[in-house]
Amino acid sequence: MGIGIDIQHITKRYPSATKNSLDGVSLTINPGSKFGILGPNGAGKTTLISIICGIIEKTEGNIFCHSDKGEIEYKEFRKKLGFVPQDYALFQELTSKQNLEYFGALYNLNRKQIASQTDYLLNKLGLAAVADKQVCTFSGGMKRRVNLAIGIIHQPQILILDEPTVGVDVQSKNAIMKLLDELNANGTTIIYTSHHLAEAQEFCNEIALIDMGKIILSQTMASLLKEHQTNSLKEVFLELTGEEYRDSNV
Numbered sequence: 672m673g674i675g676i677d678i679q680h681i682t683k684r685y686p687s688a689t690k691n692s693l694d695g696v697s698l699t700i701n702p703g704s705k706f707g708i709l710g711p712n713g714a715g716k717t718t719l720i721s722i723i724c725g726i727i728e729k730t731e732g733n734i735f736c737h738s739d740k741g742e743i744e745y746k747e748f749r750k751k752l753g754f755v756p757q758d759y760a761l762f763q764e765l766t767s768k769q770n771l772e773y774f775g776a777l778y779n780l781n782r783k784q785i786a787s788q789t790d791y792l793l794n795k796l797g798l799a800a801v802a803d804k805q806v807c808t809f810s811g812g813m814k815r816r817v818n819l820a821i822g823i824i825h826q827p828q829i830l831i832l833d834e835p836t837v838g839v840d841v842q843s844k845n846a847i848m849k850l851l852d853e854l855n856a857n858g859t860t861i862i863y864t865s866h867h868l869a870e871a872q873e874f875c876n877e878i879a880l881i882d883m884g885k886i887i888l889s890q891t892m893a894s895l896l897k898e899h900q901t902n903s904l905k906e907v908f909l910e911l912t913g914e915e916y917r918d919s920n921v
């Protein structure tokens with residue numbers, strides 16, 4: 672169950688940049704894992720997941736995707752992929768229901784599938800009562816939940832989320848993380864970035880720590896904490912990445 676990815680020696684140099692944003696990144700993401708890609712501001716997390724999703728081109732390197740039945744073509748992988756970006760990828764002027772119907776059709780779901788998934792997700796994420804209200808009237812937490820529903824309407828086997836809980840209250844965060852756990856229990860591989868280390872520690876069973884475009888470590892959460900003899904991912908994070916600010920333009 673689930674989809675896995677082997678990332679081999681990925682390098683990324685943006686056209687306007689003088690240095691690489693990713694520098695020889697290699698990573699194995701096992702099928703069915705809850706995989707956290709963590710790191711300070713500017714480390715390269717968004718660049719890496721944007722390359723995995725095919726949103727931007729890599730400069731060098733390879734990505735291989737596989738299911739339990741063996742290697743799958745990247746084109747096939749894209750069909751099984753769900754992506755929840757950090758910025759809202761939704762239409763503010765449409766209602767939450769209309770957004771889900773639109774994106775369901777974009778994923779080639781039939782009318783019946785669109786209706787049942789829309790109904791299911793609006794209920795699941797506490798949005799049923801506002802199904803017919805324009806998204807521009809929603810709070811940040813409600814918009815994040817719509818953003819998530821859009822990313823999973825086609826029932827992806829691998830789901831990539833870029834800071835899915837940024838700026839949301841405890842209730843919305845709880846609903847989002849519970850749904851991610853449920854999807855994972857049903858076999859969906861989850862790849863996630865976050866600056867909430869306590870949340871990442873609770874959610875992820877595997878992590879990669881990335882800093883200045885390089886992978887510092889990639890291992891199970893349990894083995895990392897055991898190795899560093901601590902119960903705090905934040906402690907390990909600060910130990911390995913330091914306490915200096917990462918302001919790139921000063």
Ligand SMILES: Nc1ncnc2c1ncn2[C@@H]1O[C@H](COP(=O)(O)OP(=O)(O)OP(=O)(O)O)[C@@H](O)[C@H]1O
Binds near residue numbers: 686692712714715716
């Ligand atoms: N379009 C771009 N052109 C040039 N440089 C870029 C571009 N996008 C990102 N970068 C640079 O690439 C590096 C990695 O950025 P990226 O956004 O991937 O980091 P991040 O780990 O996601 O950071 P954050 O936690 O702040 O979201 C940074 O130095 C950033 O300034």
